[in-house]
Amino acid sequence: MNEEPVFAFAKAFKLNGSSTSTSMTDSVLFTIAHIQDPVVQFASARGLTMMKPLWSSWFATDEDVLRFHYFDYENAAKLATNYSSQLSLDAFESGADDYVDIVALSARQAMGACVFAGTEDDPILFMKEISSDGNTQTIDVIYPAFPFFLYTNPRWLAYLLEPLIEHTLSGQYPNKYAMHDLGTHFPNATGHPDGNDEYMPVEECGNILILGLALVNSLKYDSSASAGSIWATIGSDDFDTNPESSVFALNISSNGNSIFGLDDRWGGSTKGTKQAEKWVSKSYSLWKQWTEYLIEFTLEPHNQLSTDDFAGWLALQTNLALKGIIGIKAMSAISEVIGETEDAQYYKNISDTFITKWEEFGISRDGTHAKLAYNWYGSWTTLYNLYADSLLCFHLDDHSLPIDQQPISSHGDGQKPLKPGHGKESGFVPQHIYKMQSDWYHNTDWEFFAAAVTGEEVRGEILESVATWVNETTTDRPFTDLHKTEEDGGFPGPNFFARPVVGGHFAFLALERACGGMAMKGLAFLNQSPMGHKDSTSFLIKQTMAEDL
Numbered sequence: 001m002n003e004e005p006v007f008a009f010a011k012a013f014k015l016n017g018s019s020t021s022t023s024m025t026d027s028v029l030f031t032i033a034h035i036q037d038p039v040v041q042f043a044s045a046r047g048l049t050m051m052k053p054l055w056s057s058w059f060a061t062d063e064d065v066l067r068f069h070y071f072d073y074e075n076a077a078k079l080a081t082n083y084s085s086q087l088s089l090d091a092f093e094s095g096a097d098d099y100v101d102i103v104a105l106s107a108r109q110a111m112g113a114c115v116f117a118g119t120e121d122d123p124i125l126f127m128k129e130i131s132s133d134g135n136t137q138t139i140d141v142i143y144p145a146f147p148f149f150l151y152t153n154p155r156w157l158a159y160l161l162e163p164l165i166e167h168t169l170s171g172q173y174p175n176k177y178a179m180h181d182l183g184t185h186f187p188n189a190t191g192h193p194d195g196n197d198e199y200m201p202v203e204e205c206g207n208i209l210i211l212g213l214a215l216v217n218s219l220k221y222d223s224s225a226s227a228g229s230i231w232a233t234i235g236s237d238d239f240d241t242n243p244e245s246s247v248f249a250l251n252i253s254s255n256g257n258s259i260f261g262l263d264d265r266w267g268g269s270t271k272g273t274k275q276a277e278k279w280v281s282k283s284y285s286l287w288k289q290w291t292e293y294l295i296e297f298t299l300e301p302h303n304q305l306s307t308d309d310f311a312g313w314l315a316l317q318t319n320l321a322l323k324g325i326i327g328i329k330a331m332s333a334i335s336e337v338i339g340e341t342e343d344a345q346y347y348k349n350i351s352d353t354f355i356t357k358w359e360e361f362g363i364s365r366d367g368t369h370a371k372l373a374y375n376w377y378g379s380w381t382t383l384y385n386l387y388a389d390s391l392l393c394f395h396l397d398d399h400s401l402p403i404d405q406q407p408i409s410s411h412g413d414g415q416k417p418l419k420p421g422h423g424k425e426s427g428f429v430p431q432h433i434y435k436m437q438s439d440w441y442h443n444t445d446w447e448f449f450a451a452a453v454t455g456e457e458v459r460g461e462i463l464e465s466v467a468t469w470v471n472e473t474t475t476d477r478p479f480t481d482l483h484k485t486e487e488d489g490g491f492p493g494p495n496f497f498a499r500p501v502v503g504g505h506f507a508f509l510a511l512e513r514a515c516g517g518m519a520m521k522g523l524a525f526l527n528q529s530p531m532g533h534k535d536s537t538s539f540l541i542k543q544t545m546a547e548d549l
Helices: 062-071 073-094 097-112 139-152 154-169 201-219 269-297 318-337 341-362 386-391 431-437 444-452 456-472 500-521 534-541
Strands: 040-044 047-051 114-118 123-127
Touching: 040 114, 040 123, 040 154, 062 073, 073 097, 073 500, 097 114, 097 139, 097 456, 097 500, 114 154, 123 139, 123 154, 139 154, 139 201, 139 444, 139 500, 154 201, 154 269, 201 269, 201 318, 269 318, 269 341, 318 341, 318 386, 386 444, 386 500, 444 456, 444 500
Parallel strands: none
Antiparallel strands: 040 047, 114 123
């Protein structure tokens, strides 16, 4: 640090007025920049590429972009204030004052781990894992962060997935399952041509399929009120139908707004449908490849890591298997986007069958809770992967969905289920699974995923717990997603802090806007009956990762 350049600036504030005058104000404006050029080295389809920062598409030199940034303060402040004000309003309505503080802090941390690269025709967003390690584009870090991107700007989620899809389609990753990350470590996005990345095959396949459908759903809305992000609705409906052009090129908004550089409209109506079709078509073979892996290996996952890799290897993980099964279900909907109705029915058939077997394997004999592993009797786990079932609106009857998101396969002839599902209960995962979930709780990113699909009382307890850690503990490190709930509230080891996974704290906000606002309404049954098992709840809230140790 002593060798780094240091610059001193001085500003004299003359605020002394007469005793009869009104108070005086003064201000000073600084621009602080961190220039990365190149941003990363990326093993793209055209070979190892030194990626330029995205701003270089519009500004020739560092000085040009710094000058623009300085004089754009008024516009930047206006847009930031608009976002912060809306976020505060939405968070308060969704949770409480505590939630407002949590998401305000989390938004800055989630974006702080990202850097824009590429060109206006092919933009890319690279993400560094931070503190747990320095991996680039870790899928199971993008996944917990994605509620932030869905709520704020789904376009950025597309830019995060793009380098993973491009790299894999180019044949540089040898395994049939989805890769764990794009490089060890940032700024190296050079992949794993030997296939020896961290071994989370079911985890990453399930993650990316869920992310893929979430992205598709974000494109499909009929009005601004039904969009997943209110900021995604500004701009033109123009769309380039050229199959060779980029699906999500960054076009400057043509809505007459005088602010330079605003993104164009994201999806919506006919444009969104065409974008979804074009995006899925370009990489459909890859989505099928990942799904076929899950069909073979997710129902009874062999010994492997999940995203909670610090907890170690384990076979037959109940929550992991659930994620993979939801991933297969997601592929059914992805297939429908491009009219592959036979594939859609096939994947629906498989997932319906698997979810019935999963309940038989993973739920305790007395039907009160899920086991950590199928064969670990007496164990407990938090089913935070239920969140994906609700966010993708699988918990709703088909007729409850907005018309543009109703499955095609439910209206025509097709394969019949291999065996009956779970009876008359609505939704993909049965409602009684959600009800037993209402009494459990986890570390902060997964904790918020789980809390989003519980009753209001448990949600409030979890918000209060995390807010207490933020406001009252002694640590001076950045926001963590893993902390002790006893003693001084410090880090249990491993020490995680400043990670972008805190984007998962936006789980409530993303869920409330999902599927035209219908997703949260479909969980009203969680507040219609007594919570039950309160002694068990109180005990678990005092534990530190009890289900993973």
